[in-house]
Amino acid sequence: MHQEIEFVFRPEYGFDPAPVADAFSPGSISSVRDFHRTFPQYMPTPLVSLPSLASELGIKRLWVKDESKRFDLNSFKVLGGSYSIARYIASELALDPGRLSFDHLNAADVRDRLGAITFVTATDGNHGRSVAWSARELGQRSVVFVPKGTSDSRIRNIAKEGAEVRETDGNYDDTIRAARAWMDANGGVIVQDTAWEGYEEIPTWIMQGYAVLMHEAIEQMADDGGPTHVFLQAGVGSFAGGAAGLLARHYGADRPRVAVVEPSTAGCYYASALAADGDPHDIGGEMPSIMAGLACGEPNRLAWPILRDHADLYFRVSDEIAASGIRALAAPRGSDEPIVAGESAAGGIGILLSGAHAVDGSAIREALGLTASSRVLVVSTEGDTDPGHYTRIVNEKLYQASWE
Ligand SMILES: Cc1ncc(COP(=O)(O)O)c(C=O)c1O
CATH class of the missing domain: 3.40.50.1100 (Rossmann fold)
Incomplete structure (x- = not known):
């Protein structure tokens, strides 16, 4: 596959916020977090600021929420x-x-x-x-x-x-x-972790659980004025939907710009946004991608209306974009600290790198509305959950991007 990034803006549907969003109020998610706190392993995962990479990207601040540190389980799940x-x-x-x-x-x-x-x-x-x-x-x-x-x-x-x-x-x-x-x-x-007709309670609880990581991040960013942009990866979209629901409820009209990130081969949110009829659209068949956690073709019916109403851009990216993000976090700039980000974790960083370094990068920066005062949050949702493959991506530069 050749390197590519495609994106669509969210058309303005003007629908009411999805009713399920009530489940994502700061109060609701705070009580979910109270449950997590009762586990002996619970600690908020680190929110790492990377000033040198931020300056390379031409933005004011870059935060990475590092979910490789979650409960010794190497992902937020x-x-x-x-x-x-x-x-x-x-x-x-x-x-x-x-x-x-x-x-x-x-x-x-x-x-x-x-x-x-x-x-x-x-x-x-x-x-x-x-x-x-x-x-x-x-x-x-x-x-x-x-x-x-x-x-x-x-x-x-x-x-x-x-x-x-x-x-x-x-x-x-x-x-x-x-x-x-x-x-x-x-x-x-x-x-x-996804809903269907008559099966909604458990997926809603799962999405509320995921939103706890955004609850932590909002608290961790508070002294710095909060984010102007947030990148959220989507497979079935439960994570992105939960996180976007909380962002919308917490920040209201001042919410950050939200970008959904999917693999090129599994862009069911991209396809749904592109269709512009307000409905979720499925993709079938093989979905080859190194982003295994994102290789899902059927949007969660509970997450779609939240993202439709509370996200702004939908990206689908090739493996090279994700791999470039992995390498940038593994080999940090200046005195930034290294972060182990797996294949499904680094698409947002890859998009930012592409905006800064690819030939057509200015279109990406413009679409995102990135400026020198932007404060950007990406969630590194997993560590090296396939360690052999991760090592090859880093050491052998598998899936090299054009600017690397
Ligand atoms: C590391 C990682 N990031 C993101 C996601 C996407 O989550 P969702 O399927 O809820 O969209 C997954 C899903 O498995 C994942 O494993």
Whole structure:
């Protein structure tokens, strides 16, 4: 594939903010964060400022929220898996969701009342690892389906958390269907990071869990005036939708410009924005991309209206753009600190680099409205979740961009 970046502006639909956005008010997400705080592993992940890279990019400030440090799990995903499983258990046992805590859910009487549950999910890696981890922490079992071609190291990491891992023959969206079929035949509770007709509660809890990282970031940026621009990667869009919902509710009319980032081969939000009819649009078939976590072709129906109404630009980028971002964070400029950002984590940095260095970079800067006073937040959503491949991207310059 040759290097490319394409983008569309959000057409002005003028729709009301999606009703689900109420779930993303600062107060709601603050109480989700109170639940996460009850885990012994909980700490806000670092928000790293990179002044030397910011000056290379011609902007005032560049912050990277480093989710490789989340719970020793190398990605942000556990925020959603743990909260949704906790809320499910609370609803089964009629517990007060406002008083959820890890210790309480793990108490012997709660375990006795609950009995044994099998949590089932489909994943491209990180979500499955987070569900497996959460199920094990709460003394339950999990079965995790992965698409054809999932890397061995990602499968091993899920199995290490005690899950039974099953590889399917299809892509991510087919794998969800396989997990649902297995559950229909064998029982269990599906914990999926996307919604469908009649299945909305658990995906909403997952999106609220993810929004906690933005809650932390808003707090961490507060002394510096907050961001003017935020880049959010999208697979099914649950992360981007949750984060954009909180940004919209927190900053209101002063919210930062939000850019959604997807792989060129899996741009279902890009396609939905381009279609301009206000509806989500699916993409099917093979979606080859090094950005495994973003290779999803069907927008989450709960996330789409939030992004439609609260995001501004939709990028789809080739592997070279993501790889250039990985390398820039791995080999820092000046006295900036290095950050380990995996394939699905660095597209936003790649777009910024492209804006600064590519031949047609000025169009990107203009579309984003980037100036010397811009303060930009990117979320590095994973570390080296496929370490062998990560090392090759960094050391062998796989997927080299034109300006490198
Ligand atoms: C590292 C990483 N970043 C971003 C995403 C995108 O999240 P979502 O599928 O909710 O859009 C994923 C999803 O698996 C991921 O693993």
